[in-house]
Amino acid sequence: MDYTDITVQMALVAFLAVFTLIRQRSKIAMMLYVIAFNLFFAYKLNGALMWLLPATACFNYALTQEMKTREGAARKALLSLLVVVDLGVLGYFKYASFFMNDVIGAMLSTNFSFASIALPVGISFYTFQAISYAVDVYRRRFDGDATLLEFMFYLTFFPLLLAGPITRAKNLIPRLRRNEQASSRMVWVGLWLIMLGVVKKNMLADYIGQFTSWVFDGPQGFSGFECAAALVGYPVQIYLDFSGYSDLSIGTAAILGFWLPDNFWFPYRSLSLTDFWRRWHISLSTWFRDYLYIPLGGNRRGTVRMYVNNIITMLVAGLWHGASWMFVIWGALHGLGLAIHKFFSRQLHFSFPSTLWGNAISWTLTYVYVCFAWSFFRAKDMAHLTDLYNKIAADFSMDYLVPFFNARTMWTVSVIAVMLTYFVSERQYLRLQARFVTLPWAVKLVLFIVCMQMALQMATEDVQPFIYGGF
DSSP states (O other), rough: TTTTTTHHHHHHHHHHHHHHHHHHHHHHHHHHHHHHHHHHHHHHHHGGGGHHHHHHOOOOOHHHHHTTTTOHHHHHHHHHHHHHHHHHHHHHHHHHHHHIIIHHHHHHHOOOOOOOOOOOHHHHHHHHHHHHHHHHHHSSSSEEEOOOHHHHHHHHHHHHTTTTTOOHHHHHHHHHHHOOOHHHHHHHHHHHHHHHHIIIIIIHHHHHHHHHHHHHHHHHGGHHHHHHHHHHHHHHHHHHHHHHHHHHHHHHHTTTTOOOOOOOOOGGGOOHHHHHHHHHHHHHHHHIIIIIIIIHHSSOOOOOHHHHHHHHHHHHHHHHOOOOOOOOOOOHHHHHHHHHHHHIIIIIOOOOOOSSSHHHHHHHHHHHHHHHHHHHHHHHHHHHHHHHHHHHHHOOGGGGHHHHHHHHHHHHHHHHHHHHGGGHHHHHHHHHHHHHSOHHHHHHHHHHHHHHHHHHHHHHSSOOOOGGGGG
């Protein structure tokens, strides 16, 4: 879905106009209207597989309602059944081919090939939302009194459907019940986030991603310097792509009257890997913390168990991103990195001093490690990644710097400019956002039109899908 496409823009404007009129008259009519639009949106993404979404909603709602009436073992059994079925459906669509071909096929040394299965877009996100709702009701952290319409609205809400952020019921359903209109500040902050998302995705991520894709998909055809440049560029690309989508989602929801938590908060300013996961894909990292890491025992069952729980959680997080050994390795690297950081900080009580140089060392180590792990995340397989690093080792020379800059001036400037924004403080960003909100509405409208026009002008002919839309 391209938010800068004029057809999409007009559809959203028309949807918002009708939504505003209906919401003032009837909450039930508003929910029915939004659910119908959500399912239409799901159909445009998934075709006939769209029916999996309402089926998931009805199944989870029915079992959760039944679970509310039970206690003890029966209550736990219903929760277990719900989780097993949800994960079973997710596992079939996402991992059946990988398991049969890459795992069983390798073990049996057979050429048998299991047919690939179409992956419904967004299934990982709405499955995790459904499970979080059931677990929160089971733990009595959410009252679970939502009606079927409210639950269907929550699970199918179109700004979240493609790639999250994963939203908890307590953040959306209470405001839905109150049927509150969006305040003027919510509307303008939402517009700010939409503009920011368009700039990140359509003006920068797609442009940077063209070159990084060429290199990662065929490193042998590029110099060692170009391969190194792609290693530097991909972390920038994935941040712009996914945080851009999150900005669009959160901004659209704000205009509709729903505040959603931040999903990215200056992740590349992190001074440790632990800090990175408090800032990167916050909705996913907190989901794994609350529904996997803590149930495994967290840090309550001894030091060794804490390290093991960290590694298991990140292995699962890696596999969640896709059915590939490269994602598993990426998760293992982060799990090992988290365990090492906790060993030094908790057991050895070692950390770099909070001085300019101490923070610089901490930031450099964290950023380099994160970028190194991203190379496993992006590469098709180990053969391609090995070729990439071999090319850098054998053919890297600073003599390529000037020719590369001359050939890819805009690419280089874009990457460097984005990396410089890492050092913009949270306070400076919030001041800039607040300044935009206080501008006259006409000025904001002009800025929005200029932003969208620039995105249309700079957009590549082949718009790249959102990276996390494939997960």
